Amino acid sequence: MHFNYHFLRFLCPQLEKQLRGKSIVECFSQNKDELVIGCVDDSSQLYIRANLLPVVSALSFPEDFKRSKKNTISLFPQLPGNSIEEIQVFSNERAFWIGLDSGIKLVFKLHGTRSNILLYESGSKLPALLFRNELRDDKNTQFDTLHVDLDLGYERFETLEGNASKFIPTLGKIPRAWLKQRGYIEGSLEKKWNLINELFELLDTPHYSIVKEGVNFNLSLLPEEKAIFDTADPIQACNELFRYKVVVQAFEKEKNQWLKIFEEKKKRTKAYIAKTKEKLQEIKEGGAPSQVADIIMANLHLIPTGTKDVTLFNFYTQKEELIKLKPNQTPQKYAESLYRKSKNRKKEIEHLEENLEQKQIQLNQSLSWIEKINNISHFRELKDFVKTNRLVGQQKEKEEQVPFKRFEEEGFEILVGKSAKANDELLRHFVWKDDLWLHAKDVSGSHVILKYRSDINFPKTVIERAAELAAYYSKHKNESLAPVICTPAKFVRKVKGSAPGAVMVDKESVLMVSPKGPKNSI
Secondary structure (H helix, E strand, O other), X not given: OOOOHHHHHHHHHHHHHHHOXXXXXXXXXXOOOEEEEEEEOOOOEEEEEEEEOOOOEEEEOOOOOOOOOOOOEEOOOOOOOOEEEEEEEOOOOOEEEEEEOOOOEEEEEOOHHHOEEEEEOOOOOOOOEEOOOOOHHHHHOOHHHHOOOOOOOHHHHHHXXXXXXXXXXXXXXXXXXXXXXXXXXXXXXXHHHHHHHHHHHHHOOOOEEEEEEOOEEEEEOOOOOOOOEEEOOHHXXXXXXXXXXXXXXXXXXXXXXXXXXXXXXXXXXXXHHHHHHHHHHHHHHOOXXXXXXXXXXXXXXXXXXXXXXXXXXXXXXXXXXXEEOOOOOOHHHHHHHHHHHHHOHHHHHHHHHHHHHHHHXXXXXXXXXXXXXXXXXXXXXXXXXXXXXXXXXHHHHHOOOOOEEEEEEOOEEEEEEOOHHHHHHHHHHOOOOOOEEXXXXXXOEOOEEEOOEOOEOOOHHHHHHHHHHHHHOEOOOOOOOEEEEEEEHHHEEOOOOOOOOOOEEOOOEEEEEOOOOOOOOO
């Protein structure tokens, strides 16, 4: 309610007492959507500080303000040298104006996210200057139209059938909630009228409270049991609310943002660890895939074409067992894949154990950072924490404007597309025919480009690393082993009218690799 008419009608007389006769010595901005006006006389000084950011709008009136030596700009050049004669609130409106001895009127139009400051020259009906020029409609705001006449008599109340929002649109969120809590909506017309008058009596009492709702701080003119600050001075209420909104609220929002980031990382890492442990246990406890392949090959004549499973004699366990097959593969092909899987079983176990170790390190780091952030109580501590751990730098890397992530392996550059559209852009603008193109087989994923170096063959280790990244940035990410297509870029072409990221590949080979992401990813 700090931008509410019911508060401004108390604030303006107090401001007039403090500022009448003071001369404006400077008017400047050093932060986006913030205007500072310095006012002095022979005995004291007072600043008007208007923060009109859409996310945080507030006024304050500090006795001292240190202007920055850089990144500052003087505004409203007509103001310095003028003396303040009056400060008046517009009737029934979220706005007030400061009248100067030259006839200039400075209007503070406090309309939430569209708040602005308008300068009217002497005798002019339309503003000569706006503080927030992007609010173009304000250029047509006539000074006299800001006054609103309201008939607050019972006859009009009755005609409106007790609709509080229409009867007195200046109420605001907190007073409307006060009425609702007391049964206003379902009450009789007489009850509604009594509640309205009771509310008016409270709004006429100069008492101001700051309350916290979620992460936001608000000013209330009503009695509040959970108030974190109370005062009868409207200027003091503004200053304290400004501190909570601009300093405390901003700190808590940034702190909660970082906590959310690491809580999500913790959740994802725990899920990965649980799934990987389950898979590792299954591999270690299960029989070697080559044994199942041996049983299938020994009983090919007993397996009907296209069957999903079949009961066969297991000569390793000397028992009849149900063997699951893949209906889209012949038994021979499925057995071949099992032999390959068995061959890579040791490598797969080592890979899973390595992943578990890395993920546990990441989990411990997230837990440690969550604990440290929870213990931070000041903005400076939080900024130092973010800077020390280079969190902002990591965030900026993620927001890099090129359509790919860039990696290096043994002196070779590897580019990984960021999205389907980015894949197309990568192919169109950043790929040459001798580059190597890789993509996870049969699933959606990033295009990976291994850049060619003149007269140097691609080392096998570098190709495998590029394939690991292709598997990691695909739907195969959580598999132990994944097939990846590999081919020179000259064999990859975009078909006109195809979906973003979709291509035709004329010649390919397939690598089986373990998905591995950036080694420094968190």
